[in-house]
Amino acid sequence: MPQITNPILPGFNPDPSILRVGDDYYIATSTFEWFPGVQIHHSRDLANWELVSRPLTRKAQLDMRGDPDSCGVWAPCLTHDGEKFWLVYTDVKRKDGSFKDAHNYIVWADKIEGPWSDPVYTNSSGFDPSLFHDDDGRKWFVNMAWDHRVRPLLFAGIMLQEFDPAQGKLVGPIKNIYQGTDLKLVEGPHLYKRNGWYYLLTAEGGTAYDHACTFARSRNIDGPYETHPDQHILTSKDAPLAAIQRAGHGDIVETPEGKTYLVHLGGRPTTQERRCVLGRETSIQEAYWGEDDWLYVKNGPVPSLHVEVPGTRDEAAYWEEQRYTFENGLHKDFQWLRTPETERIFNTDNGKLTLIGREAPGSWFEQALVARRQTHFSYDAETVIDFAPTDERTFAGLTAYYSRYNFFYLTVGAHSDGQRELLIMASEMSWPDGKLRFPAEPVRIPNAGKIKLKLTIRGRKLQFFYAMDGEELKPIGPVLDASLLSDECGGHQAHGSFTGAFVGVAASDLNGTASQAHFDYFTYTPQHDPSDRYEV
Known part of the structure; x- marks a missing residue:
C-alpha cells in the first residue's frame, strides 16, 4: 500500500x-x-x-x-x-x-x-x-x-x-x-x-x-x-x-x-x-x-x-502556483472575517476584487479582509492594487495575518496632506493593548497609477516589495519575523490561539466613507526552501 x-x-x-x-x-x-x-x-x-x-x-x-x-x-x-x-x-x-x-x-x-x-x-x-x-x-x-x-x-x-x-x-x-x-x-x-x-x-x-x-x-x-x-x-x-x-x-x-x-x-x-x-x-x-x-x-x-x-x-499539485482572478467571483480558497453581509465588505462585479473600506485592522465586527490560508512554510504572494486614499485614515493593501494582535500589512495610504504613500504596519505579539509598530519610514509614491505589492516568506523571514506600473519590484522595509504569525504568538496564553496564518488583501476607511480599493489578481506561489524542516 x-x-x-x-x-x-x-x-x-x-x-x-x-x-x-x-x-x-x-x-x-x-x-x-x-x-x-x-x-x-x-x-x-x-x-x-x-x-x-x-x-x-x-x-x-x-x-x-x-x-x-x-x-x-x-x-x-x-x-x-x-x-x-x-x-x-x-x-x-x-x-x-x-x-x-x-x-x-x-x-x-x-x-x-x-x-x-x-x-x-x-x-x-x-x-x-x-x-x-x-x-x-x-x-x-x-x-x-x-x-x-x-x-x-x-x-x-x-x-x-x-x-x-x-x-x-x-x-x-x-x-x-x-x-x-x-x-x-x-x-x-x-x-x-x-x-x-x-x-x-x-x-x-x-x-x-x-x-x-x-x-x-x-x-x-x-x-x-x-x-x-x-x-x-x-x-x-x-x-x-x-x-x-x-x-x-x-x-x-x-x-x-x-x-x-x-x-x-x-x-x-x-x-x-x-x-x-x-x-x-x-x-x-x-x-x-x-x-x-x-x-x-x-x-x-x-x-x-x-x-x-x-x-x-499528487504531490505536484501541492507545489503549483495558484493565480486567482475574479471574473467568476471569489475562489473557494478565500474566506473573510466574521460577517455574513458580504456585500458590505467586497464584490467582484467588474471582474476585479473590490474591497469596501470598513473598520480598522483587527476589528472584531466589520473588517474588509479577504485572505487564504498559508499552507507552505515558504511562499510568495502578489497583487496589483488601484486605490486613491484621501488621508491617513484610508488605506488598503497586502497583509500576512493571524489575528488582531499579530499581522504584517503593507498599505497604500496617504499623508495628511493628501500625498499617497506606502506604509508597513506591524502588530507583533501586541496582546493585550494591540498597539501598532511601524518598521520603516513611509515611502511617498505618485498619486496616480496602480501599484504592485508582493511579499515573500522563506521560513521565518518575511520581506515586502512594491513597484509602480512599468517598474521593477523593489524591497520596502526590513526583514520581518514571519514565525510570529503562529498559535504560540497569537495574542493569548497557552491554549488560547487556535487558527493559523493567512495571506490576503484588506482595506480600511476609518473616516466611515467606505472608500473602495480594487485588486486585479492575487497569486500564491509555494517555494521550496532547503531550510524548511518539513520539505518534501
Missing part, C-alpha cells in the same frame, strides 16, 4: 470530524472567526482531498460579528444517519476568563453540497458537540461541560442527552458520562458502537504540546466508561522530537475493506521557539482493533509522519 506524508489537510484545518458514505470520505474542520463557517473536504482514497463545501453561509446560520479572535466556530461534527447529513457546531462568543459563552447548533442536508437547513439551537453548557446515531434509531447529543466554579481547570466532564429531531430539541435527562484522566481538560467527544461496546473518543491536555486522544468504553451508552489501558491512544506529549506535535482531537473511520483510520489535529513547529505558523493541521494514522476489543494506533501512540493509505497523493 502506498505511503503519504502527513498532514493530509495542510495549514489551518483543526478538529477533524471524518465520515464515510459509500466510497466517499468527508472531513469537517473548524473555521473559528473565518466566514463561511466549517470546511468540508472530500476524498475517495484518504490521500487526495478537495474542499467541497462551507455549509454555514448565511446570517440565519452564523453571524460572528463581535466574536473575539479564535472564537466563532469550534469543533464541528459531521455525521450521516443513512438518509441525510447532520452537522453540529459551536459558535463561541467569549472564551477568555472564567466564563465561556458557547452556543451549540445542529443543521442538516440531503447532499453534502447543501442546501443546509437553518440551525436548531441545542444548548450552551459547553463546546465541542457531536451527534451519535444509535442502531435503534435514537440520536444522542454529546458535549463537554464548562463549570466556572472549578479551579483550576473548569472542564467538568462529558455530557450526554437525547436529541429528538421531530421536536427539534434535546429531551430527557442530562448525564455526565466521563470525567477524563489525570491529563485533564477533557473535550472533543465522539461516540461509536462496535461489538456491543459504546466507545468514547475524547481530547485531553489542552491544544498545545500536551494534547492527546483518550479512549474509553462502556456496555451502556450512559456509562460508566472504562478508560483504555494505555489511556491515550495518540499523543506527542512525551516525544518532543516527533515531527507532528500537539497531536490530539481525533475521529475514527473505517474503509469499505474494514481498515480503521484515525484523523487528528497536529502542528509542525519551526524555529527554536517551536512555533506552528501553519496552525493546527489534519493528519491521519492507521489504527487497528486488538483482540481485547480496544483500538490502537499503529506504531503509536506517537503520530507517524508517513502513513499507508489506499491512495497515492
Whole structure:
C-alpha cells in the first residue's frame, strides 16, 4: 500500500470530524472567526482531498460579528444517519476568563453540497458537540461541560442527552458520562458502537504540546466508561522530537475493506521557539482493533509522519502556483472575517476584487479582509492594487495575518496632506493593548497609477516589495519575523490561539466613507526552501 506524508489537510484545518458514505470520505474542520463557517473536504482514497463545501453561509446560520479572535466556530461534527447529513457546531462568543459563552447548533442536508437547513439551537453548557446515531434509531447529543466554579481547570466532564429531531430539541435527562484522566481538560467527544461496546473518543491536555486522544468504553451508552489501558491512544506529549506535535482531537473511520483510520489535529513547529505558523493541521494514522476489543494506533501512540493509505497523493499539485482572478467571483480558497453581509465588505462585479473600506485592522465586527490560508512554510504572494486614499485614515493593501494582535500589512495610504504613500504596519505579539509598530519610514509614491505589492516568506523571514506600473519590484522595509504569525504568538496564553496564518488583501476607511480599493489578481506561489524542516 502506498505511503503519504502527513498532514493530509495542510495549514489551518483543526478538529477533524471524518465520515464515510459509500466510497466517499468527508472531513469537517473548524473555521473559528473565518466566514463561511466549517470546511468540508472530500476524498475517495484518504490521500487526495478537495474542499467541497462551507455549509454555514448565511446570517440565519452564523453571524460572528463581535466574536473575539479564535472564537466563532469550534469543533464541528459531521455525521450521516443513512438518509441525510447532520452537522453540529459551536459558535463561541467569549472564551477568555472564567466564563465561556458557547452556543451549540445542529443543521442538516440531503447532499453534502447543501442546501443546509437553518440551525436548531441545542444548548450552551459547553463546546465541542457531536451527534451519535444509535442502531435503534435514537440520536444522542454529546458535549463537554464548562463549570466556572472549578479551579483550576473548569472542564467538568462529558455530557450526554437525547436529541429528538421531530421536536427539534434535546429531551430527557442530562448525564455526565466521563470525567477524563489525570491529563485533564477533557473535550472533543465522539461516540461509536462496535461489538456491543459504546466507545468514547475524547481530547485531553489542552491544544498545545500536551494534547492527546483518550479512549474509553462502556456496555451502556450512559456509562460508566472504562478508560483504555494505555489511556491515550495518540499523543506527542512525551516525544518532543516527533515531527507532528500537539497531536490530539481525533475521529475514527473505517474503509469499505474494514481498515480503521484515525484523523487528528497536529502542528509542525519551526524555529527554536517551536512555533506552528501553519496552525493546527489534519493528519491521519492507521489504527487497528486488538483482540481485547480496544483500538490502537499503529506504531503509536506517537503520530507517524508517513502513513499507508489506499491512495497515492499528487504531490505536484501541492507545489503549483495558484493565480486567482475574479471574473467568476471569489475562489473557494478565500474566506473573510466574521460577517455574513458580504456585500458590505467586497464584490467582484467588474471582474476585479473590490474591497469596501470598513473598520480598522483587527476589528472584531466589520473588517474588509479577504485572505487564504498559508499552507507552505515558504511562499510568495502578489497583487496589483488601484486605490486613491484621501488621508491617513484610508488605506488598503497586502497583509500576512493571524489575528488582531499579530499581522504584517503593507498599505497604500496617504499623508495628511493628501500625498499617497506606502506604509508597513506591524502588530507583533501586541496582546493585550494591540498597539501598532511601524518598521520603516513611509515611502511617498505618485498619486496616480496602480501599484504592485508582493511579499515573500522563506521560513521565518518575511520581506515586502512594491513597484509602480512599468517598474521593477523593489524591497520596502526590513526583514520581518514571519514565525510570529503562529498559535504560540497569537495574542493569548497557552491554549488560547487556535487558527493559523493567512495571506490576503484588506482595506480600511476609518473616516466611515467606505472608500473602495480594487485588486486585479492575487497569486500564491509555494517555494521550496532547503531550510524548511518539513520539505518534501
